[in-house]
Amino acid sequence: MLSEVFVTEMTAAPVMCMYCGTVTVMAEEHLYMFPLSPGAVLRCGTCEEALMVFVRHEGRLRVGLPGVRWLDVAAPSGAQP
Amino acid sequence: MAFVTRGFHGRQRDSAEAGRLPPGQYIVSGFPVLSAGPTPHTALSKWSFSIEGEIDTPKRWTWDEFQALPKENITKDIHCVTKWSKFDTMWEGVSLDTLLDGVDTAAEYVMAFSDGGYTTNIPLEDLRDGKAWVAYQYNGEPLEAEHGGPARLLVPHLYFWKSAKWVRGLRLMMDDEPGFWEMYGYHMYGDPWREQRYSGD
Numbered sequence A: 001m002l003s004e005v006f007v008t009e010m011t012a013a014p015v016m017c018m019y020c021g022t023v024t025v026m027a028e029e030h031l032y033m034f035p036l037s038p039g040a041v042l043r044c045g046t047c048e049e050a051l052m053v054f055v056r057h058e059g060r061l062r063v064g065l066p067g068v069r070w071l072d073v074a075a076p077s078g079a080q081p
Numbered sequence B: 001m002a003f004v005t006r007g008f009h010g011r012q013r014d015s016a017e018a019g020r021l022p023p024g025q026y027i028v029s030g031f032p033v034l035s036a037g038p039t040p041h042t043a044l045s046k047w048s049f050s051i052e053g054e055i056d057t058p059k060r061w062t063w064d065e066f067q068a069l070p071k072e073n074i075t076k077d078i079h080c081v082t083k084w085s086k087f088d089t090m091w092e093g094v095s096l097d098t099l100l101d102g103v104d105t106a107a108e109y110v111m112a113f114s115d116g117g118y119t120t121n122i123p124l125e126d127l128r129d130g131k132a133w134v135a136y137q138y139n140g141e142p143l144e145a146e147h148g149g150p151a152r153l154l155v156p157h158l159y160f161w162k163s164a165k166w167v168r169g170l171r172l173m174m175d176d177e178p179g180f181w182e183m184y185g186y187h188m189y190g191d192p193w194r195e196q197r198y199s200g201d
């Protein structure tokens, strides 16, 4: 269900909280206001700070990262940093 | 528009509703719960309401002091940016006119702040002249935590995200600054009659 809204890699992306260091995997249990609202919030599973904020508008998804130390996604095949 | 309620008065009621329903909204009879975070449960003994920022002497009320302020009964229509509207919601609370009485400030905006870290920005003039309250009762009962209790801001002429749940105070500001949702593109003002959902609307 999440993958209908977020790009596939992002739905399984571990995210580190910049406040407490917990690594949370993006899942509905940590998402607030999804899917009823144009905005949604991903919160840390430990300290409940806002990690990511999503706002959908006119076919765009704005992704805010107010509490993210890092986000871990699959690299595109063949890509070298 | 699957949730539009129809009364027994047919057209008359429909036309009355049409004039009360902002564009893009539908009517609900229930009270949907939408929260940007977990519900805080602040003990009343630890609760206070503050007015701070651009003010020489900040103001602060404990829960008991707040309850002793003059209260008002309020019946208003409310409009959520998620497109539901609810008519004739009944509240009890303290007018912002009472709370701002005697406040001498050059500020033109406020940032409402809440338990749980939520914030939202509102022009100061939108809180004066009988347009805004801090409400602690809904339908004659203490306001439930899921709906913002013990107390929430009530600014019914703006989209309901401006009516901050679990409100604990106002910070008076010289300039407009974005609150929690406004930071990510929600409209800075949020007039439901002009469909100001997003910045640029």
Ligand SMILES: [Zn+2]
Residues within 6 Å of the ligand: A017, A018, A019, A020, A021, A022, A044, A045, A046, A047, A048, A049
């Ligand atoms: Zn955390």
